[in-house]
Amino acid sequence: MTLRPVSMALPALLLAACASQPPRTEAPTLPSTAPASDTVNERYVSAANPVDELDSLASWTSPTGDTWLIASAKSTDQLVVFDADTGERLRTVGEPGDAAGRFDRPNGLAVHGDHLFVAERDNHRVQVFALPGFEPLGSFGQDQLRAPYGLWINETEPGELEIYVTDSFMYGEHFNVVPPLSELDQRVRRYRVVFDHKGQPRSHYAGSFGDTRQDSALRVVESIAGDPGGDRLLIADERFPREDGRNASTLREYNFKGHYTGRSLPQDAFAAEAEGVALWSCSATGGYWIAVDQLAPLTMFHLFERDSLAPAGSFHGAVTAYTDGVALHAASTREFPRGALFAVHDDAAVVAFDLADIARQLGLSTECGG
Structure with missing residues (x-):
């Protein structure tokens, strides 16, 4: 969610004419006390299109074996579809508006089967589409959502989905004032969704949650991911006050009932804002x-052990910067037999890391390819 200036020099392949955008504040640099980080080179960097302001990512594989990488483009109010194996830009979907199939500030994305879910911050809803044609099937959340950002889906029964949506509504003239603690129990909203015999989504609002204590409330939320095998949600709290008056960022652990477990990643685990998060599930546990x-x-x-949340190593790419969203595709594709981690680069492009390269470079467990 952070806005940043475009003063930093980028590699030549990523330079492009910039459209008018809001001014961006400088991102923090890596402190000298930060833990060591390995370099894992990107397998590709897509052509840049700065006007898009890309944010979130989701992947989908067609019955013929083609893998798409779908990105939300906040400034152009559309989706951008890439070939996940090559980074080639294939098409765009949608245009500005509030009718079915149109978008107003699309953000979080999630794919389940052949359905794509899109959270729209300024339309205050989640739209559902059928893949591969992106036919709009319906929407939900308009009566509750105020500023939806991230999505995560859990299939509780065959055909029955539980969908978690982060709702980072803010106050003030510039929408930068965190609500009072008493209202932060609305930071994550739950919906139960099933598809009827006509393929239309039917939703039921299942309430909201979020801790409201001073030292553990969810203040600025966006990314969310879950682990069905561990009854665990990790929610990125991008900005909360430390005792010394500075802001910090972390991932907080909740269970599926919406209760904060009391665990979060150690203070200073993140030098800047915690953004995208994904689970790399290499086995049942x-x-x-x-x-x-x-x-x-x-x-x-940064990598953390699945159960203990202990640090397991860190890496950076050769060019990837200012990342918001990521998508982890653990299934084999034509170019990535062991799967890939996709990430947004500087709001303008997408990159791919080979999971096999990450596993080897960081010396991960053998079940993950290390």
């Missing part, structure tokens, strides 16, 4: 969480 630390001049990707 093994794997790692991958979390974005939105730093300059290079994004840091």
Whole structure:
């Protein structure tokens, strides 16, 4: 969610004419006390299109084996579809508006089966589309959502989905004032969704949650991911006050009933804002969480043990910077037999990291390819 200036020099392949955008504040640089980070080179960096202001990512594989990477483009109010194996820009979907199939500040994305879910901050809803044609099937959340950002989906029964949506509504003239603690129990909203015999989504609002205590409330939320095997949600709290008056960022652990477990990542685990988060599930119980630390001049990707949340290493790419969203595609594709981690680069492009490269470079467990 952070806004940043475009003064930093970028590689030539990513330079492009910039459209008028709101001024952006400088991202933090990596402190000298930060833990060591390995370099994992990107397998590709897509052509840049700065006017898009890309944010979130989701992947989908067609019955013929083609894998798409779908990105939300906040400034142009549309979706951008890339070939996930090559980074080639394939098409755009949608245009500004509030009718079905149109968008107003699309943000969080999630794919389940052949359905794509899109959270729209300024239309205050989640739209549902059928893939591969992106036919709009319906929407939900208009009566509750105020500023939806992130999405995560859990299939509780065959055909029955529980969808968690972060709602980072703010107050003040510039919408930068965190609501009072008493209102922060609305930071995550739950919906139960099923599809009827005509393929239309039917939703039921299942309430909201969020801790409201001074030292553990969810203040600025966006990314969310879950682990069905561990009854665990990790929610990125991008900005909360520390005792010394500075802001900090972390991932907080909740269970599926919406109760804060009391666990979060250690203070100073993130030098900047915690952004995208994804679970790399390598077996029924093994794997790692991958979390974005939105730093300059290079994004840091931190890995944490699936159950203990203990640090498991960090890496950065050769060019990837200012990352918001990520998508972890653990299934084999044509170019990535062991799967890939996709990330947004500088709001303008997408990049791909080979999971096999990450596993080897960081010396991860053998079940994850290390």
